[in-house]
Amino acid sequence: MRAFPSRLLIGLLVLGLAATLVPSADAQKRGGTLTIVRPTDPVSLDPNLETTAPGAWVYFNMLEGLLTLDDKMQVKPALAASYEVMSPTKVRFKLRPGVKFHDGTPFNAEAVKFTFDRALNGKPPARWASLAGSLSGAEVVDNLTVDVVTKEPYGPILRTLAMYCMGIVSPTAVSKMGPDFSRAPVGTGPFRFVEWKTNTHVIIERNPDYWGDKALVDRVIFKVVPEEGARMIALQTGDADMVLFPSPAQLPALRRDPKFTVHETTGIRVVFAGLHAGMPPLDDVRVRQALLHAVDRKAILDNIMEGSAGPALGVLAPGVFGYKDMQLDRLYPFDRAKAKALLAQAGFAPGPDGIMQKGGQRLSLSWLTARGRYPKDGEITEAIQAMFKEVGVEARVQVLEWAAVFQQVRANPLNHHMFTLGWVTSNADADYSLYALFHSKQVPPTGWNTSRYANARVDTLVEQARRSLNQTEREKLYAEVQDIVAKEMVWIPVYTTKEIVATRAGVKGFQVHPVEYNLALWKTWVDR
Amino acid sequence: MLTFVVRRLLLAVPVLLGVVFVVMLTIDLLPGDAVTLMLGEHATKDAVAALREHLGLDKPFAVRYLDYVTLLARGDLGRSIQQNRPVARELADAWPATLQLTVAALLIAAGVGIVAGIVSAVWPNSVFDAIARLASLFGLSMPIFWTGLVLIVVFSLWLNWLPVGGAGSLSHLVLPAVTLALPSVAMVSRMTRSAVLDVLGEDYVRTARAKGVGEPWVLGKHALRNAFIPILTLLGLQSGQLMGGAVLTETVFAWPGLGRLMVKAIFARDYVLLQGAVLVFALAFVVINLLVDLSYGLLDPRVGRQG
Numbered sequence: 001m002r003a004f005p006s007r008l009l010i011g012l013l014v015l016g017l018a019a020t021l022v023p024s025a026d027a028q029k030r031g032g033t034l035t036i037v038r039p040t041d042p043v044s045l046d047p048n049l050e051t052t053a054p055g056a057w058v059y060f061n062m063l064e065g066l067l068t069l070d071d072k073m074q075v076k077p078a079l080a081a082s083y084e085v086m087s088p089t090k091v092r093f094k095l096r097p098g099v100k101f102h103d104g105t106p107f108n109a110e111a112v113k114f115t116f117d118r119a120l121n122g123k124p125p126a127r128w129a130s131l132a133g134s135l136s137g138a139e140v141v142d143n144l145t146v147d148v149v150t151k152e153p154y155g156p157i158l159r160t161l162a163m164y165c166m167g168i169v170s171p172t173a174v175s176k177m178g179p180d181f182s183r184a185p186v187g188t189g190p191f192r193f194v195e196w197k198t199n200t201h202v203i204i205e206r207n208p209d210y211w212g213d214k215a216l217v218d219r220v221i222f223k224v225v226p227e228e229g230a231r232m233i234a235l236q237t238g239d240a241d242m243v244l245f246p247s248p249a250q251l252p253a254l255r256r257d258p259k260f261t262v263h264e265t266t267g268i269r270v271v272f273a274g275l276h277a278g279m280p281p282l283d284d285v286r287v288r289q290a291l292l293h294a295v296d297r298k299a300i301l302d303n304i305m306e307g308s309a310g311p312a313l314g315v316l317a318p319g320v321f322g323y324k325d326m327q328l329d330r331l332y333p334f335d336r337a338k339a340k341a342l343l344a345q346a347g348f349a350p351g352p353d354g355i356m357q358k359g360g361q362r363l364s365l366s367w368l369t370a371r372g373r374y375p376k377d378g379e380i381t382e383a384i385q386a387m388f389k390e391v392g393v394e395a396r397v398q399v400l401e402w403a404a405v406f407q408q409v410r411a412n413p414l415n416h417h418m419f420t421l422g423w424v425t426s427n428a429d430a431d432y433s434l435y436a437l438f439h440s441k442q443v444p445p446t447g448w449n450t451s452r453y454a455n456a457r458v459d460t461l462v463e464q465a466r467r468s469l470n471q472t473e474r475e476k477l478y479a480e481v482q483d484i485v486a487k488e489m490v491w492i493p494v495y496t497t498k499e500i501v502a503t504r505a506g507v508k509g510f511q512v513h514p515v516e517y518n519l520a521l522w523k524t525w526v527d528r
Numbered sequence: 529m530l531t532f533v534v535r536r537l538l539l540a541v542p543v544l545l546g547v548v549f550v551v552m553l554t555i556d557l558l559p560g561d562a563v564t565l566m567l568g569e570h571a572t573k574d575a576v577a578a579l580r581e582h583l584g585l586d587k588p589f590a591v592r593y594l595d596y597v598t599l600l601a602r603g604d605l606g607r608s609i610q611q612n613r614p615v616a617r618e619l620a621d622a623w624p625a626t627l628q629l630t631v632a633a634l635l636i637a638a639g640v641g642i643v644a645g646i647v648s649a650v651w652p653n654s655v656f657d658a659i660a661r662l663a664s665l666f667g668l669s670m671p672i673f674w675t676g677l678v679l680i681v682v683f684s685l686w687l688n689w690l691p692v693g694g695a696g697s698l699s700h701l702v703l704p705a706v707t708l709a710l711p712s713v714a715m716v717s718r719m720t721r722s723a724v725l726d727v728l729g730e731d732y733v734r735t736a737r738a739k740g741v742g743e744p745w746v747l748g749k750h751a752l753r754n755a756f757i758p759i760l761t762l763l764g765l766q767s768g769q770l771m772g773g774a775v776l777t778e779t780v781f782a783w784p785g786l787g788r789l790m791v792k793a794i795f796a797r798d799y800v801l802l803q804g805a806v807l808v809f810a811l812a813f814v815v816i817n818l819l820v821d822l823s824y825g826l827l828d829p830r831v832g833r834q835g
Contacts, residue, residue, distance in 0.1 A: 124582040199784035225782040
């Protein structure tokens with residue numbers, strides 16, 4: 001008898017606790033306008049013509065794909081209700097019934113086929129065709145069932161379909177509007193297009209007929225404010241509720257100020273100093289390991305990045321499917337004595353000018369970098385250059401404009417020992433990086449194996465993982481790849497980017513996504 | 529008169545052809561190309577080649593130049609590489625904003641500059657003159673992007689009187705126009721001061737005063753009319769300057785004009801769009817110079833008869 005009231009009490013407590021933890025629906029306010037400032041106008045609002053952020057930020061709220069990636073980087077159904085792997089080259093999708101495009105026409109299997117045909121067989125093909133790997137198209141099974149097919153077995157297919165640029169478009173609207181479609185796209189998303197005034201603003205509004213939870217704000221205005229200082233002032237005066245690409249220098253002040261909120265999360269780009277493993281003396285793994293030991297990566301994060309980036313835990317960012325923590329701090333702790341010992345093992349001894357040498361050859365490395373392509377790329381290069389000097393390694397840094405660096409890094413042969421680069425795993429699947437960066441056949445101009453890394457076992461593993469549609473198996477294969485690469489490092493991973501968005505404190509319910517393009521605004525509301 | 533105008537306009541043709549050539553060559557010589565920038569770092573070799581071919585960028589420079597000029601001769605500005613939109617439409621969207629900004633700045637520069645210059649000249653070395661000279665030194669020396677930001681901080685952030693940026697109402701125009709006008713105000717006021725001072729020292733002014741003409745009449749009828757010729761030349765030059773300055777001002781104040789369009793085109797290496805924008809600027813220069821030349825005739829009857 002006495003057990004009952006106490007259980008009731010606990011039950012009530014749990015209920016009460018739950019009520020305080022979960023914000024009730026009443027707390028959300030509907031209506032109002034959310035004003036966002038960002039540096040540039042879109043190129044286009046059609047993923048076929050634009051895969052970069054200025055356009056993607058907007059169309060991600062209007063166009064939906066079959067699948068999507070949630071905040072935790074897990075694949076979730078969007079326009080697909082469910083899916084089933086039929087064969088290594090075919091995935092069958094059951095589509096969500098009763099969904100309508102913004103122009104009132106029904107969403108169906110035909111629309112999926114139309115979208116993929118338009119993108120992959122168009123002249124020229126869609127900008128995202130290069131990102132889609134082996135995807136070859138869709139076949140209509142019935143009105144609400146569609147098979148997505150690939151040219152060959154393609155493991156990353158699910159994450160490819162979940163990319164921000166894979167939104168299904170209204171076939172009727174495309175044929176009716178012609179080229180104008182790219183400025184006023186029609187999809188199924190929680191917002192629909194209102195107006196785009198070039199270099200001024202893009203306006204989107206709530207889709208009242210949305211199939212899922214309807215957006216909370218009435219409309220969103222994306223304003224263009226190219227000047228960084230002016231963007232930050234717009235946030236302070238209230239002209240803007242949200243700033244994309246806020247000024248890093250002002251973030252500490254914004255974090256302290258209760259009038260603002262800084263939203264941040266670890267991104268999916270790793271910035272690194274690449275090593276050319278095909279060029280002596282970097283073909284000796286001991287020399288490469290010595291260089292890793294010579295770099296104080298924590299000092300770079302603390303003193304140069306100042307909280308605007310996270311540590312690089314491996315060659316992949318943590319949000320990517322197949323990521324494994326390479327334990328770099330355990331394998332390659334900052335240790336100058338160790339670095340010098342490894343160089344000695346490789347046959348190097350200090351020369352008269354303090355620089356290590358072997359057989360009269362000084363340990364001098366040429367290093368190519370841009371300045372401003374990635375946050376602080378020039379600064380981290382200079383810092384590492386100084387750290388190398390402490391262990392008797394000379395780095396001859398050459399700073400060029402990004403377009404020129406790009407050209408040289410893509411060249412074969414590559415005439416530099418080192419290069420500062422950033423790599424974003426666009427489809428959030430390890431294949432995208434581990435295959436293109438570490439397969440021995442992926443040397444530029446074919447792929448991005450700029451380090452000329454070659455390991456037969458790694459080749460086999462990444463090929464096997466690419467062809468498998470068993471995701472558990474793939475994860476295991478990628479783990480082994482990263483274990484091997486960790487021992488023979490051809491990169492000095494420096495940091496993982498952070499995605500940072502600053503808002504006024506009244507902006508609620510906003511969640512910044514690890515993929516910068518996935519700017520989801522339908523759960524956001526404004527409390528004025 | 530008409531033959532003069534027609535001849536001047538015909539002379540503009542080789543100028544514009546030269547402008548097109550230089551712009552195209554510059555973009556061609558810059559490292560990086562439109563297609564790589566459009567498709568991003570991860571594009572496959574084949575995709576880059578296919579898009580280059582589609583856009584005709586694989587053709588040699590001379591062929592592309594001739595193609596473009598032929599297109600121009602037919603009155604077509606082509607389609608922008610990046611957005612595949614008619615360039616004429618992009619320009620039509622952007623140029624009214626730049627015109628609005630430039631005209632507003634020119635009016636401010638002329639109004640404030642001339643009045644300040646005259647006052648300085650009439651009472652030279654007075655307190656007003658000293659302040660005006662100091663202010664014009666300031667106006668000339670400060671870079672536009674800096675004055676722009678300072679004005680935003682004062683009038684938008686602190687006083688909250690005017691919007692931070694963007695276009696729409698008259699209040700949006702105030703800060704960018706003032707920012708853009710400042711260096712020109714300084715130039716015009718100094719030029720007016722020295723021109724009026726010069727004229728006030730002339731014999732005919734002394735004669736006018738001697739025969740008992742009132743000082744306002746001396747100033748208005750005899751001095752200003754003659755001082756206006758160099759001032760007008762300067763204003764013509766300044767309007768070119770103002771259009772150039774609009775690139776910076778438009779960036780600071782998020783003003784949706786031609787300057788911003790040009791910056792965008794340069795970053796995207798979109799030479800078709802850039803050429804369209806540059807041609808509008810070049811044409812504007814030609815027209816302004818023509819107008820200035822024609823107005824000499826109005827102010828000085830001797831000039832008109834030669835045309």
